[in-house]
Amino acid sequence: MKLGAGDYAHVVLQQGGIVPKGTRVEVFRQIFTVFLALGTLVGVVVVGYMVYNAYKYRDGDGRGDDPDAPRLGELPTGGGGGRKLFLSFGLSTIIVVSLIAWTYGTLLYVEENPPGEEGETTNIEVVGFRFGWEFVYPNGHSASTLRVPENETIRLSVTSDDVFHTFGVPDLRVKTDAIPGQTTDTWLRADETGTYEARCFELCGAGHSYMTAEVVVMEPDEYEAWYANTSGPNGNSNSSSAGDAPDGSSALGAPTGAPSVPAAASSLEVVA
Amino acid sequence: MTRVKLYTAIYVVLFAFATAQVLVEQSGGLPYWTAFWAIIALSFVKALMVAWYYQHLKWEPRSVTFTMFVGLLAALALTTAAAYSIL
């Protein structure tokens, strides 16, 4: 029943033009803007009305005593005004439900139908560890910097080697939990080349605040060239250092008990 | 005295059901999931009999039964929804 309705909504919402689509950045911006505008409007109206009433009906403006005023010891009963109450309630329900229904279309799009043609996508594994990130490419190449081509949908499979982390790249509006023993899937797509920051969003220990990684968005050609030069974990030692020299972000060191994870050193520059 | 007879009869039934649960598994005649639900169902029947007669829920206001039922429902909601979420 639930799913049936969901499928129906799926069809309707996906075909209509009102569902925000595009990169995660665009989707977020559109929805957030609408929510912010409506939220501010509702907030101002409701709080304004509240203050207006409280001021208007303040005591001491010479109105006489209400003969029906509450008396000490009476059994609690309700006041009148039920119709107005339900009108406002109905209105707020319509606003909230329609807003959420509207974004549900985008949720389905984001979850099931990300942009980009079939087969084009690259799948990169992301492994969180205390306190850094490891990115494993389809060819087995592993690095501490995430390099992706511009304008291509990259699928990420995220997990963790030790505790619960959350992988996020704020500027690309991508985020998902990194849970030991579980894999979560998400995707990202960048419109512009440049360097972004990925970081951890779930408290994971002493180095949590420094648990970052670079995300480099490259020109597709440049990316292809770089990628062709990488090889599996046992290949070119320059491009896949398995040394345990910690990068800057894990300078605090992992306290006892944390598994040591190869923090791929920044030897990538050699290749790039 | 009839109460005591009733209690005794229930005791015998409970005893038999517990044995039946083990026999269902040991015989190996049923497919796993059929046996699973049979055994769980037997547990529920036993529990209901204890609660209904030994704990006197039968003779208490229904509100007491309802309270326990709400607790059971909360536990079942947690169990099923959590298990379903990772399927």
Place this chain on the structure above:
Amino acid sequence: MTDENTKADGGVADATHGADHHHDLPDPGHVKRWLVTTNHKDIGVLYTITALFFLVFGGVLALLMRLQLWTPGVSLLEPLQYNQAVSAHGLLMIFWFLSPFAFGFANYVVPLQIGAKDLAFPRLNALSYWLYLFSGILMGVSFFQGGTFSGGWTMYAPLNLPVYTPNIGASTAVLALTMFTASVTVGSVNFLTTMHRMRAEGLTLRRMPLFTWTILLTTWMMLFAFAALLAALMILSADRLLGTTYFSATGHAGSLLWAHLFWFFGHPEVYIVFFPALGVMAECFQTFTGRRLVGRKWFIAAMVLVALQSFLVWMHHMFLTSINLQIKTLFMATTIGISLPFDLMVFALIYTTVKGKVRFTTPFLFSFGALMLFILGGITGVFLGAVVLDYEFRGTYWVVAHFHYVMVGGVTALVGGLYYWYPKMTGKMYDEFLGKVHFALYFVGFNLLYFPMFVAWETPRRDFVYPEVFVGWHQVATVGGFVLGASFLVMFYNLFVSLWRGEEADDNPWQYSTTTEWAIPSPPPLENFPGKPTFRDGSLKFLPGAGSRTGGTGGSVADGGEFTVEEATDGGASVSQAADTHAADEPESHASIWPFAIGVASFVLLFGLSGLQNASFPSGIEGGFYAALTVGGLVGGLAALVAMATEEFHALTGPFGESWPFEGVENTKLGVWIFLASDVVLFGAFVGSYAFIRVAEGWTNWHHLIPEAHVPLPGLINTYILLTSSFTVVLALVAAEKGSRWGLVGSLATTFVLGMAFLVNKALEWLHLFHVHTEAFPQGWNIGTNIASSTFYLTTGLHGLHVIAGLIVTLYLLVRAWNGAYLDDDRPVEYFGLYWHFVDIVWLFLFPLFYIL
């Protein structure tokens, strides 16, 4: 009513409390009074003061964090210290401040509003308080055991395990929270029994005052939600102290299991802390606008709906985990569904002001401010309900800002409640001007503190490194934090000084207040009412007669038969005279030292247990210290429990009029049943954890984790034993009903022997499994061997503990039955039977789950 009149009825003009001299209770001036009191008003005061202490504790930690955030990066606190501050701030504020602060009022006001002289189980009420206080002290102690817990208040797994948070203090914090949970469970049982069973005549559930309504729903939610938390914390404690592997291994989604258990509790907890605040708002809005609440019955219906639905929204805290899309959709729908009733409540409050006579007193200002803040918190919450936005807000200051607007918005209303009931609780008026200054500073400080967090929402939560562009906003927030903190100094000064210099407060200092607490002196005398409160004729009256003081100097009360509230308020003399008369029959008891003793013993026991790791104490002096504490706490606690059980104590029995829907279920019986309902959830959560883990492992991919030696036979034998013992408990009750002393003794003795046989059989089975030597399990099958052994030993072990507790009670009953007890009153045997059959029922499920399937 004049000052002299108030004083006339037995020294109530004392700044703290009524001191009637014909009781076992020392004067309020004595420290001993506060250690032994079981009176709900005293305990309410204790709760309020203690909660305010923890507000300061948690607040100071928050200010340390704000100072750290003045600039991004390490400055004041080391990273782990910062994490401890973050975690302890959250834990202290949510558990040790917010709920107990509300329960200070609940203790004081609810019995007054429903017309009860005390709670159903006064000593359990004192026990709740002492467990609360000592759990808080234990939390404080944890800072000195190498540092407290540093994994956030959500305590996500597996960061919450000793591998990652190795301090003993972290274990202590978990145990402190467990103790707090016990306090809450005891309190919930007590309040639910009281509120259902002991309402004045005519005060049906539908007609209860709104504050009482919110507390009723809060305690129902507490009963079930905290049982789930108790399960989570017990499992966590076992992982930390005994070496079970629930949350550590990765194969079976231990991380997710914690998230499910925690948030199943955690979301109802949001309403648990917010509902009392809503109740205060409703009371203050009605009193200070002089209007009755618009749409009152819909307001109540909305709250009932929220209370039920609060157990079906928890996964919206887990939208970014690996849960599937279907369940996300379902929980998105329930989440939106639960936000709508709040819209109705907000509008109801707003419309109540229309055509009113709004008086901007301090309590109203705080309630009004709270509603504004809650509206902002609610609107920003809708953003989080949109899953696509939630994906981005997760782990950022948007969440931080949102829940502070909601939760601290709730605190705002509760502070209003403190001003509202301060005259009732102390008999003095606070300084109105300083109260308004407090509100102004508070409101400005609050918004300076939390609003910039919305603007700087891209700051990662619990980080002290954040983008440079937000430095300005964070500095504004820090300034706001100090303004907010300073505003409380004004409040403390005001309330403290007013205790001595404040004007005497009337019975009813607020025009248009309606509820019963305002119809009696400020502060109320020990017995609360001048007669038996009733609403039979549609409004409050105090009847002389059963349950009240009769005879003696009678005065107008005895002559007139009854008098109305108007008389009482106008002619205070009649009230004082009534209250001054002496009790005709046995008075209720108000003092017992044993709750305090149990609190101390529990503290010692858990402090001792905190030293455990992998089921053994550290070697040397330190280990000896912890072991000694454990043994001492255990022995002392048992002794105190027995002493409390044998102590003579007269509690109220009720009913006094309204007991729907539990008419005919005596107080203690109802208490036992309500406790068992929470135990259902406790075991349900254990079984649910087991089911979840097996589903994660693949349900049928399980038997390789279990040695061949683990066969159904010992379990089947124990099933037979337990079923038989249930039957003998039934026979014991039959014997008691027939007045057969030796039948009773014989049945109880048989029960005891069967229970022991159960334990011995279990011990033999466990020893055998510990020492199996097979290819798969060369080291035996121990508690930490794998997840199957962990779930088996822990779940059946918890059941075993229930059996042991039952056997201790059996022994107690047996000794008393031997001496001839229970033949004229068999209720203790019956109530013990309820518990014992429940333990039996649990086994009926554990047996197939852990032995057959």
